[in-house]
Amino acid sequence: MxxxxxxxxxxxxxxxxxxxxxxxxxxxxxxxxxxxxxxxxxxxxxxxxxxxxxxxxxxxxxxxxxxxxxxxxxxxxxxxxxxxxxxxxxxxxxxxxxxxxxxxxxxxxxxxxxxxxxxxxxxxxxxxxxxxxxxxxxxxxxxxxxxxxxxxxxxxxxxxxxxxxxxxxxxxxxxxxxxxxxxxxxxxxxxxxxxxxxxxxxxxxxxxxxxxxxxxxxxxQSSEIKMELTIGKINDTVKQALSNIALSSYIEGDIVTAFVNSEDDIPRLAEAVINNGAQLYEMTRKRSSLEETFIELTGGVDN
Amino acid sequence: MLTILKFTFKEHFSKKVLLFSLILAAIFLGLYGLGVHFAAKDLARNPNPMIADVLFPQLLSLGLYFGGFIVSFLAIFSTVGAVSSEIENGIIQTIIAKPVRRSEIITGKFLGNGLFLALYAFLFFLTVYFTIRLQTGLELNGLWKAAALFALQPVTLLAVTLFGSTIISTIANGVVVFTIYMVGVIGGMVEQIAWLINNVTLQKAGIIASLIMPADALYRKIVNSLLHTTGNPVTALQQMGPFGSMVEPSIWMVIYSIFYVLLFVGLAVYSFNKRDI
Known part of the structure; x- marks a missing residue:
C-alpha cells in the first residue's frame, strides 16, 4: 500500500x-x-x-x-x-x-x-x-x-x-x-x-x-456494540444473566446499558431478561462513539 | 531566498521604528544643518582660518558620530527580533513548513535588512557630507570609500543582532547587542585617549574592544580618511576629542569587519539550522 x-x-x-x-x-x-x-x-x-x-x-x-x-x-x-x-x-x-x-x-x-x-x-x-x-x-x-x-x-x-x-x-x-x-x-x-x-x-x-x-x-465504532435495555421487575438473576453475556454493563434505575462484542449476543440479552422473569419494554442498539473510546483509551476527556 | 529578501526589505516600511527613526533623523539633520549654517556664516563674517580649520572638521566628526548612533540604533532595534519574535509569535512556523531552506530564510533576512540599513546609512552620510561640504567649503577626501564604510557600520551590528536573534529571546538579544555596541563605542573613546597620552595598555584595550565590535573603528577610519591631508599642520588638532581619530585604523580592520559580518551570518545560519521551533 x-x-x-x-x-x-x-x-x-x-x-x-x-x-x-x-x-x-x-x-x-x-x-x-x-x-x-x-x-x-x-x-x-x-x-x-x-x-x-x-x-x-x-x-x-x-x-x-x-x-x-x-x-x-x-x-x-x-x-x-x-x-x-x-x-x-x-x-x-x-x-x-x-x-x-x-x-x-x-x-x-x-x-x-x-x-x-x-x-x-x-x-x-x-x-x-x-x-x-x-x-x-x-x-x-x-x-x-x-x-x-x-x-x-x-x-x-x-x-x-x-x-x-x-x-x-x-x-x-x-x-x-x-x-x-x-x-x-x-x-x-x-x-x-x-x-x-x-x-x-x-x-x-x-x-x-x-x-x-x-x-x-x-x-x-463497530468493535463493541452498545445496547440499552429498559427493563421492568429486574432481579438479581437477570442481572447475573446479563453480566454473563455482556463484556461490561451498568444499571441506572430501569435502564441497563450493556456492551457486547457480537451481533449474536443481542438476542441472547433479550432472552436473559425474559427467561428470568423480568419484562423487556425497550431494547435499543447504540453506536459506540469515538468519545467513549477516547475516554477509555486516554482516561479522560480533553478540553 | 529572493522572496524573503524582498519581503524583509519591504517589511521595514511597515514598522513604526522606521517612522520614528526618520522623524528623529530629520530633527537631528535639521538642527545639525542649522548649526553648521550659522557657524559657517559667522566665520564668513569674521574670517579666522585657524578656527575654521579646527571647527569645521569637528562639526563633520560630530555629525557622523551621532549620525552613526542613529543608524546603529535603527540597525539594532529594527532587527532585534528578526528571528526570535517570529518564533515567539509563531509566524516562522508557516515559513519553515514551506519549500524554503532555513539557510535561505536567514540569508534572505540578512540581505533584506542589510540592504535597507546600508541604504539608510548611505543617504544619511551623504546628507551630513554635503551639509558640511556645501556650507563650509571644507575639502574632504574619498567620498565613496567613506560612504561605503559608513554603510558597513550598521551591517556589522545587524550580523551580531541576527545571530543573537536565532539563539535568545528578543528582549535578551536587545540588551546583549546594545551592550556589545557600547563596548565598541567606549573602546573607541578609550583608544582615542590612549593615543593622546600615549598609553600602550589603553591602546590595546581599545583595539580589543574594536575586535569585539568593529563599528566604532570603522567610524574612526571614515573620519580619518575624510580629513587626512598630507602636510596639514592642524590635522592633530582636527582629530582631537572623543569624536576624532588620532590614528587611522588600518585596512585590516575593514577586512576584519567584513569577515566579522560573514562569521556572524554563518553562525546565525548554523544555529537556526540546528534549532527546534
Missing amino acids: DFAIETINLTKKYGSKAGCTDVCLRVPRGQIFGFLGPNGAGKSTLVKMLVGLLYPTSGQAKLLGYPLNNIKIKKKLGFLPENFRYHDWLTCHQLLEFHSKLYGINGPERNKRISAVLETVGLAGKEHQKIRTFSKGMQQRAGLACALLPDPELIFLDEPTSALDPLGRLEVRRILLQLKARGTTVFLNSHLLSEVEMVCDTVAFIKDGRIIRQDSLEHI
Whole structure:
C-alpha cells in the first residue's frame, strides 16, 4: 500500500522529557486521518516533526515516500499550525502572494490559485482587507487558504476549526471532504471528536507520547456494540444473566446499558431478561462513539 | 531566498521604528544643518582660518558620530527580533513548513535588512557630507570609500543582532547587542585617549574592544580618511576629542569587519539550522 505518512519509531525528547516515543504510524494516501489525544500528549510535537519544525531525536519518517524536510516534497504539503499567526500588516491578497512565492507558484498560475483558495475558504471579496482587521475566525480561514495554495497532496491541519463558529466548522468539513475527493491526504489534529467522527477514515490515539491505538473509524465504532435495555421487575438473576453475556454493563434505575462484542449476543440479552422473569419494554442498539473510546483509551476527556 | 529578501526589505516600511527613526533623523539633520549654517556664516563674517580649520572638521566628526548612533540604533532595534519574535509569535512556523531552506530564510533576512540599513546609512552620510561640504567649503577626501564604510557600520551590528536573534529571546538579544555596541563605542573613546597620552595598555584595550565590535573603528577610519591631508599642520588638532581619530585604523580592520559580518551570518545560519521551533 502507498502511504502518505509513514513513521518508524519516531521519537522526540526534550532533554529528559519525552515529547513522542517510538511513534509508528501509517497513513494511507487519500484518507482523512484523525489524530487524537489529551493536551500535552504529543500531538503537536509529532506534527511539528513531520513538517520540519522539530528535529526527531531518533527514528525515521517519510512523507509521500520521501524523507522529512525534502524541499521538493514540501511543495506538495500544506500546513495550518495550531497557533496560527500571519504578517498582520499585509492584506489577505498580499499574504497569499507571499506564501505563493514561497511555494514557487509564479506567473498567471499564482493569481489563479489565490482566487481559487479565497473562494474555497469563503474570503472572496475580503482579499484587500488587512489581516489585522480580520476576526480570529477569518484569520484561521486565511491560514487555511495559505495551506491550500499549492493544491497539496498532503495537508496537516492542527485544530483547523478552533476559532470558527458552527457554520465555519461545517464549511471546513465540506472543504476536507472536497480535498479527500480530489485524492488529498488530510492529517487532522482536532479536539473536536464529533468532527473527527464525521469526516475521518482512520484515527490514532496518542497518550504520553505513545500511540496507543490506530484503527479505521468504522472498526473502532463497530468493535463493541452498545445496547440499552429498559427493563421492568429486574432481579438479581437477570442481572447475573446479563453480566454473563455482556463484556461490561451498568444499571441506572430501569435502564441497563450493556456492551457486547457480537451481533449474536443481542438476542441472547433479550432472552436473559425474559427467561428470568423480568419484562423487556425497550431494547435499543447504540453506536459506540469515538468519545467513549477516547475516554477509555486516554482516561479522560480533553478540553 | 529572493522572496524573503524582498519581503524583509519591504517589511521595514511597515514598522513604526522606521517612522520614528526618520522623524528623529530629520530633527537631528535639521538642527545639525542649522548649526553648521550659522557657524559657517559667522566665520564668513569674521574670517579666522585657524578656527575654521579646527571647527569645521569637528562639526563633520560630530555629525557622523551621532549620525552613526542613529543608524546603529535603527540597525539594532529594527532587527532585534528578526528571528526570535517570529518564533515567539509563531509566524516562522508557516515559513519553515514551506519549500524554503532555513539557510535561505536567514540569508534572505540578512540581505533584506542589510540592504535597507546600508541604504539608510548611505543617504544619511551623504546628507551630513554635503551639509558640511556645501556650507563650509571644507575639502574632504574619498567620498565613496567613506560612504561605503559608513554603510558597513550598521551591517556589522545587524550580523551580531541576527545571530543573537536565532539563539535568545528578543528582549535578551536587545540588551546583549546594545551592550556589545557600547563596548565598541567606549573602546573607541578609550583608544582615542590612549593615543593622546600615549598609553600602550589603553591602546590595546581599545583595539580589543574594536575586535569585539568593529563599528566604532570603522567610524574612526571614515573620519580619518575624510580629513587626512598630507602636510596639514592642524590635522592633530582636527582629530582631537572623543569624536576624532588620532590614528587611522588600518585596512585590516575593514577586512576584519567584513569577515566579522560573514562569521556572524554563518553562525546565525548554523544555529537556526540546528534549532527546534
